[in-house]
Amino acid sequence: MATRKSNTLKLKFDSARNLSPAPESKSAAKIEPRYDLFINGKFEKPLSKKYFSTINPATEEKLSEVADANAADVNKAVVAARTAYDKVWKKMPAKERAKYIYRIARIMQERAREFAVVETLDGGKPIRESRDFDIPTAANHFFYYAGWADKLEYAFPNRTAKPLGVAGQIIPWNFPLLMAAWKIAPALATGNTVVLKPAETTPLTALKLAEIIQEADLPPGVVNIITGAGATGAALVNHPDINKIAFTGSTAVGKMIQHAIAGTNKKATLELGGKAANIIFDDAPLDQAVEGVINGIFFNQGHVCCAGSRLYVQESVFKEVIRKLKDRMETLIVGDPLDKNTDIGAINSRQQLDIINNYLKIGKQEGAEMYQSSCNLPRKGFFCKPTIFTNVAQSNRIAQEEIFGPVLAIQSFRTDDEVIEKANNTPFGLSAGIWTDKGSKIFNLSSKMRAGVVWANSFNKFDPSSPFGGYKESGYGREGGLHGLSGYVNLV
Numbered sequence: 001m002a003t004r005k006s007n008t009l010k011l012k013f014d015s016a017r018n019l020s021p022a023p024e025s026k027s028a029a030k031i032e033p034r035y036d037l038f039i040n041g042k043f044e045k046p047l048s049k050k051y052f053s054t055i056n057p058a059t060e061e062k063l064s065e066v067a068d069a070n071a072a073d074v075n076k077a078v079v080a081a082r083t084a085y086d087k088v089w090k091k092m093p094a095k096e097r098a099k100y101i102y103r104i105a106r107i108m109q110e111r112a113r114e115f116a117v118v119e120t121l122d123g124g125k126p127i128r129e130s131r132d133f134d135i136p137t138a139a140n141h142f143f144y145y146a147g148w149a150d151k152l153e154y155a156f157p158n159r160t161a162k163p164l165g166v167a168g169q170i171i172p173w174n175f176p177l178l179m180a181a182w183k184i185a186p187a188l189a190t191g192n193t194v195v196l197k198p199a200e201t202t203p204l205t206a207l208k209l210a211e212i213i214q215e216a217d218l219p220p221g222v223v224n225i226i227t228g229a230g231a232t233g234a235a236l237v238n239h240p241d242i243n244k245i246a247f248t249g250s251t252a253v254g255k256m257i258q259h260a261i262a263g264t265n266k267k268a269t270l271e272l273g274g275k276a277a278n279i280i281f282d283d284a285p286l287d288q289a290v291e292g293v294i295n296g297i298f299f300n301q302g303h304v305c306c307a308g309s310r311l312y313v314q315e316s317v318f319k320e321v322i323r324k325l326k327d328r329m330e331t332l333i334v335g336d337p338l339d340k341n342t343d344i345g346a347i348n349s350r351q352q353l354d355i356i357n358n359y360l361k362i363g364k365q366e367g368a369e370m371y372q373s374s375c376n377l378p379r380k381g382f383f384c385k386p387t388i389f390t391n392v393a394q395s396n397r398i399a400q401e402e403i404f405g406p407v408l409a410i411q412s413f414r415t416d417d418e419v420i421e422k423a424n425n426t427p428f429g430l431s432a433g434i435w436t437d438k439g440s441k442i443f444n445l446s447s448k449m450r451a452g453v454v455w456a457n458s459f460n461k462f463d464p465s466s467p468f469g470g471y472k473e474s475g476y477g478r479e480g481g482l483h484g485l486s487g488y489v490n491l492v
């Protein structure tokens with residue numbers, strides 16, 4: 001009986017994997033061979049005279065080259081942002097500001113298909129995700145904050161919200177356009193001007209956002225977009241005329257930024273790493289929970305700061321959950337990110353793939369048991385099989401450190417107190433997930449969990465109106481929602 005069942009499952013998996021290719025056409029993506037820096041409303045050649053390449057991580061082919069901004073370029077962008085702030089943006093009536101933000105959202109919607117293809121080519125994420133999640137959610141953030149721009153007196157009753165001035169914004173490669181939207185939209189709504197630096201492996205959608213900003217006729221200098229790697233980011237952080245740093249990325253760089261701005265008047269919001277726990281109780285709807293766990297760790301190749309990278313399963317259903325998880329993993333399609341059937345695309349860079357592979361080695365050395373789905377990986381590009389570890393100890397590095405890949409560390413538990421203790425036992429505190437039939441358990445656990453977001457019977461749900469951010473080494477400050485406005489204003 002068991003054999004027949006597994007044979008049937010195998011047939012089903014084989015046929016899922018053998019679906020005919022359904023690639024999205026690349027023709028929607030208009031990528032220039034070279035991009036300059038977007039400063040003062042124009043694309044300007046870098047004073048550094050240097051450029052670097054951005055590649056497609058699924059094929060290792062060069063897509064374009066972008067400018068490598070040095071400190072003089074950063075200064076030029078900050079001067080443009082300061083001038084635009086003093087002369088235009090801070091004086092503009094809020095309802096006029098709102099119209100520009102709204103226009104950016106509308107143009108982004110119109111160009112959504114093009115943006116989705118470029119996002120997938122440059123970063124490696126499945127087209128289904130960039131098309132259905134990244135681009136629409138980015139547009140929604142602009143819509144949402146356009147609505148707040150002329151209603152700040154309701155956001156902060158009996159107070160006056162004053163803009164900070166020039167915001168320096170540094171973003172990572174996992175949700176390139178969405179992170180740009182998270183940062184730019186609330187800054188503009190509150191009357192600040194911006195210098196944004198996208199990540200060096202995924203600069204293209206931010207540069208295309210610069211095209212939208214031109215098309216929306218935003219006054220020159222209100223948003224400046226400069227490209228470069230860590231040194232460019234550091235020059236932005238250290239520029240004396242920046243009033244606020246908004247950063248999303250690694251905890252290591254977040255700590256460096258904190259040191260760099262200590263003793264200055266610069267404000268900061270830091271969104272850093274995570275090691276989220278998904279917790280399955282024995283009364284949970286197990287198929288639904290397994291689906292949520294799969295989504296939580298394999299969504300965007302696990303390149304998600306709030307990824308559910310740890311799983312705690314109540315002992316009585318442990319075996320059943322592991323079996324269901326393995327069965328579901330077998331059906332996942334890993335490969336060409338442009339194919340609409342693909343579930344797991346390319347790892348963002350060779351460097352990130354090396355980090356993940358090193359953790360797979362560490363996990364095995366620590367004595368954990370590794371299981372990977374039996375899929376084949378493409379020969380070119382950076383790919384990783386969906387992976388789970390069982391037999392994991394709480395002190396293992398794979399249970400404590402952020403891996404940022406499709407790798408799940410699994411443990412069992414018996415009681416509520418035990419799982420709360422284990423779930424809270426990492427340096428991070430960004431998010432968590434609880435799967436149970438009982439509302440009382442949800443309330444008990446979510447109030448004791450040291451995590452900025454706790455999802456109940458769901459995972460990785462986002463909305464522009466809900467705040468997002470962490471505890472402990474996951475950073476501080478909140479983005480999104482009403483809370484996201486606070487990081488960009490002084491209240492008087």
Ligand code: NAI
Pocket residue numbers: 170171172173174197198199200228229230231232233234235237248249250251253254256271272273274304305352355402403404
């Ligand atoms: P990273 O933190 O170095 O990069 C994020 C951004 O910071 C990029 O735009 C980068 O150019 C910039 N940056 C780098 N050094 C800087 C500096 N000294 N000053 C100012 N800006 C600087 O992250 P990386 O190296 O790409 O990834 C390493 C690890 O970080 C990943 O394995 C993952 O664990 C974590 N990570 C977490 C993210 C999150 O969303 N919380 C996003 C990306 C990475």
Ligand code: MG
Pocket residue numbers: 054055056057121122123201202203
């Ligand atoms: Mg790239």
